[in-house]
Amino acid sequence: MFETIRYDVKDGIAWLYLNRPTKLNAFIAQMNREVKDAIKAASSDDQVRCVVISGEGRAFCSGQDLSEVDENMDHGQVLRDHYGPMIMQIRKCEKPIIGAINGVAAGAGFSLALACDFRLVSERASFLNAFVHVGLIPDSGNLYYLTQLVGQAKAAELSILGEKVSAADAVDMGLANRLISVETWEEDVHAFATRLAALPTKAIGLIKRSLKAVTELSFEDYLEQEAQGQRIAGLTNDHREGINAFMGKRKPVYSGQ
Known part of the structure; x- marks a missing residue:
């Protein structure tokens, strides 16, 4: 290829x-x-x-x-x-x-x-x-x-x-x-x-978006993007897995989704 x-x-x-x-x-x-x-x-x-x-x-x-x-x-x-x-x-x-x-x-x-x-x-x-x-x-x-x-x-x-x-x-x-x-x-x-x-891939992508936004947006606009990103992260399977693993006192196994 x-x-x-x-x-x-x-x-x-x-x-x-x-x-x-x-x-x-x-x-x-x-x-x-x-x-x-x-x-x-x-x-x-x-x-x-x-x-x-x-x-x-x-x-x-x-x-x-x-x-x-x-x-x-x-x-x-x-x-x-x-x-x-x-x-x-x-x-x-x-x-x-x-x-x-x-x-x-x-x-x-x-x-x-x-x-x-x-x-x-x-x-x-x-x-x-x-x-x-x-x-x-x-x-x-x-x-x-x-x-x-x-x-x-x-x-x-x-x-x-x-x-x-x-x-x-x-x-x-x-x-x-x-x-x-x-x-x-x-x-x-x-x-x-x-x-x-092995980390939550979607969350990493959202962190990368936020890091780019630091140099591109006003602070007010950054906070709004931060809120939008956190909403998306909160809906992922990996977020649920992280919470369940914490509550179950076990190591999380992330799927990247």
């Missing part, structure tokens, strides 16, 4: 691997489309309760494949046609998305990592806002997310100086959630994804 990514669903988890390892998983237009299509498929698949995005080989994603760039290219149109739709599909997904950053995440690869809900980083991982090194600005939603995560001053530093951020420093500055050793990488990523997949 896909040529530039590997996509598998197992035990409620959709595993999406960028699959151009000899090019450090650099983006080409086909990869943009395939990531978008895979996230869309995961969003509509009731069997999927969590998505993991990672990279094959030693890199997460090195950014745009510069062999596809020429001096006559309209970079803005490339964003409108390819990167924007991909990032928007990720943003619309109401299932939790983990960025499993196994190696370098540079340029648009950094942007892809930022668009995820969680960033788990291998000790071998690093982040680089590389755009300034080729005379461009961060794109694919990069500064939108980066500023929220680390603040405007740090976002400016990372973007204007274009310095590499180690995995440990990424965790310290709030750019990443967990630092994982190379020895336990696959096991720990799987355990984290399994934990998310």
